[in-house]
Amino acid sequence: MLRHRGSQASPRTAAVREAALDLFASQGYRATTMQDIADRVGIRGPSLYKHVRSKQELLVMVIDHTMEGLLADQRAALRSSDDTVTQLIRVVEAHVRFHARHRREAFVGNRELDALEEPHRSRVVRQRRQYERGVRRVVEKGIAQGVFQARSAQLASYAIIDMGIGIATWFRPEGGVKEADLAYAYADMALRLVGIGPGPSPDAGEPGSGIAGVGSLASSGRTG
């Protein structure tokens, strides 16, 4: 899932993209200079232009690639079943797994959307709306079928999406929370959110323990 497009280009070009992704995630797009990227790769600044047309192109590639992966994963989840509950579970799990596995990409896609020049920004905004619609339709279908209860399908789907997006902010693979456990926990919470209450079996987790090892990407802090 989400094999780096860069792996088809020269190794150097792939390294440039990886360096850009990492720096955009940790410092921000505008705070990252072409010099920073070149240093990371071990070449001189101007040499980057042998691999890439502009700094903006690097951002476009990172965000486009991310949105395509996200949408593809969601489509697969939606196609996998006709059962609404199963669909919601899989859509949420795909969402969560993506944000855990591709934290930097998701983080950049969220924070640097404004740094995208037209027409790229508008295209990505459309893709994001489409992605949100995918979640909302499942919630609406469940409500119509009487299997979900929710005050507002719109608010419930925003809440579900936003809690998943937050994962990219604090999740750390080394932190001890396994991606699968995270996906299951969030799917359970999403189901509860829409009025289905299986919840965890009371002895499924260790409630008081919290889950260790939450660190932070870049500056991490959260809330505001």
Add this chain to the structure above:
Amino acid sequence: MLRHRGSQASPRTAAVREAALDLFASQGYRATTMQDIADRVGIRGPSLYKHVRSKQELLVMVIDHTMEGLLADQRAALRSSDDTVTQLIRVVEAHVRFHARHRREAFVGNRELDALEEPHRSRVVRQRRQYERGVRRVVEKGIAQGVFQARSAQLASYAIIDMGIGIATWFRPEGGVKEADLAYAYADMALRLVGIGPGPSPDAGEPGSGIAGVGSLASSGRTG
């Protein structure tokens, strides 16, 4: 709640802070020039330095003010009752109301944390941890008392906080969703998340209608 500190200074100074807040929210801190701020206020760029020491100081003021307001609201919510369910409801409602009412502030506080120089950044990160702890402790207490069921207090509180943060991204006061309704809806969802299932009375909302008028701050798009 959260009266602009600027209102104590000269009207011009207040205008400078307001312009900075608005521009930081819509364009980002780095993308905003002192020239932009001066234009908005109707003075020349260098004249800004009669009101403010630096661009960074403007960001520090915005974010500090925001964190103080957020923490004060949370403390009031926590002090208001000993009942854990009531506390969670009020903490979530305060969180949601703040992110709806002070969207720009919350947005800037979240997105521009990295743009803060030391020691400001570290201080704000500590405040954010404190804020998160406030939510987590209520969840932990509820679990210990047996009134909440959750796999992980940590994950549940992150989910609750993150869904509220998301509000700053899409909420529009003109959008037709009233702040109070938003707060109630999110408090209900938070309760469900921790295993309490009152949910809305089945006829409390219009499920299929979604809620109209969700727009976007700055570029808005979400997810990524």
Add this chain to the structure above:
DNA sequence: CCTACCGATCGGTAGG
């Protein structure tokens, strides 16, 4: 609060 201006940074190009 203004004009004049500085010093530094930065994305990108020229021309090998």
Add this chain to the structure above:
DNA sequence: CCTACCGATCGGTAGG
């Protein structure tokens, strides 16, 4: 992939 370098931008200061 490199050296040399340009043009533009920008935060901030000098000195009224």
